[in-house]
Amino acid sequence: MLKLFKHQEEAIHLYKQKYGRLYLNWETGTGKTIGALAIANAHGFKSLLVVAPKSSHLSWATEKEHFNNMMLEIITYEAFRDKYDSFTKYDFLIFDEAHRLKNPSAKVTKKAIEYAVAEKLPPRIMLSGTPADRYYELYSQLKVLNPQDKTFTKQFPSYTKFINFFYYLNDYYKPERLRSNTYEKWLKEWFLDYAHVVKKEDVVELPPLVEIPVKFPKEKIDIDVEDFSIYTVTTFITEFRKSVSKQKMGWVVDFLEDNPNTIVFCLFKEPVEKLKEKLGDKVYLITGDYRKDFDNALRRQDKPIVCTYALKEGANLQKYNNVVYLAPPLAYRDYQQSLARVYRTGQDKKVSVYKLLQNxxxxxxxxxxxxxxSVYDFLRKE
Structure with missing residues (x-):
């Protein structure tokens, strides 16, 4: 019989206390999948639809085996956007990695809000370890969760009114900073009306996590990045791409030869493609464009993975205990999620994180x- 953690039991009761409007803000690796299924099971839901990134579908299918009395269909956000117009056959809906609904102008978000407002969606919960980098990213997510909230029906029926009230806008009409420090408290409390917040260190006993800087001699490509305002996103990415040097690539090749239980993350796909070209069948390659090795990598976990941050969500890879950042991501959310593929519930070995530093x-x-x-916050011309 499946034994739940205390925070998973708490979530079952919170679902009722919050009248079915619950956002599981649990850090990656704390059992969101089991927790969500346990909520559905405890409250008598039998036909579930899960909207989740493709990378997490295997995890959902695996954990569903603990709940044989439920029917479970798993689809991507793209399928939700393009292929589903009726949800009447489902009695419960789970949005996994719900921060994918943070952009109110995205088609998938518009559809989710439209159907929620029109009461065309079944009872639902939201899941994300990283709901928002900025408070305004909560607006559309919470509107999908509870469009009847007075924040939406009376105070700020549109996103435009919301950001104009709370934020100073830049020349591109994007939110730049809050108009008052008191607004931060209000927005945080608003989110906590719905959220169950769980931190990894509070609920899961994990082995040590060791960060190991690997330093290389500087190269001539070194640039001055003290003043981010002189860069656009494009020019910064161009310069950052040069930081993936031959020395770093050579170190990774040598390291993988002796450490098969390793995942290498890189912001750019060209370096990991070169690693695959050099090492061949000795490694799995996963990028946004190349998914051929994906299923075998997740199921077998028997040789190194070289990948972009296409693998940052959903996959459970506890058989690996070395993580190498050939080129780190530019947002803390992506860094946290990529590391959590390995450093999560079920990991029983010390995890070593290698940061390659040169320029x-x-x-x-x-x-x-x-x-x-986020690095993007420092690129003021974005």
Whole structure:
């Protein structure tokens, strides 16, 4: 019989206390999948639809085996957007990685809001370890969860009114900063009306996590990144791409030869494609364009994975215990989620994280990530 953690039991009761409007803001690796299915099971739901990234479908299918009395269909956000117009055969809906609904202008978000407002969606919950980098990203997610909230029906029926009230806007009419410090408290409390917040260190005993900086001699490509305002996203990415040097690539090749239980993450697909070309069948390759190795990598976990951040969500890869960042992501959310593929419930080995450092741009990016921020926030011309 499946034994739930305390926070998973709490969520079952919270679902009722919050009148079915629950957002599981559980850090990646704390059992969101089991928790969501346990909520559905405890409250008598039998026909479930899960909207989730493709990378997490195997995990949902596997965990569903603990609940044989439920029917479960798993689809992608793209399928939800393009292929589904009726949800009457489902009695419960789960949005996994619900931060994918943070952009109110995206087609998938517009559809989710439209159907929620029209009461064409079944009872639902939202799941994400990283709901928002900025408070305004909560607006559309919570509107999908509970469009009857007075925030939407009376105060701010449109996203435009919402951001104009709470934020100073830049020249491109994008939110730049809150108009008042008191608004931060209000927005946080608004989210907590729906959220069950769970941190990994509070509920899961995990083995040690060790960060190992691997430093290389500087190259001539080194650039001055002290003043981010001189860069656009495009020019910064161009410079950052150069930081994936031959020395770093050579180190990774040598490391993988002796450490098969390793995942290599890189912001750019060309370097991981070159690693695959050099190492052949000794590694699995996963990028947004190349998914041929995906299923075998998740099921077998028997040789190194070289990948972009296409693998940052959904996959459970606890058989690996080395993570190498050939080029780190530019947002803390992506860093946290990629690391959580390995460092999560079920991991019983020490996890080593290797950060390859060579030029000032590498150190600058890691300092930003250390502060749980996004490089994009520093590119003021975006």
């Amino acid at each position: 000032s741009i590498d150190f600058k990016v890691y300092n930003i990530l250390k502060n749980k921020a």
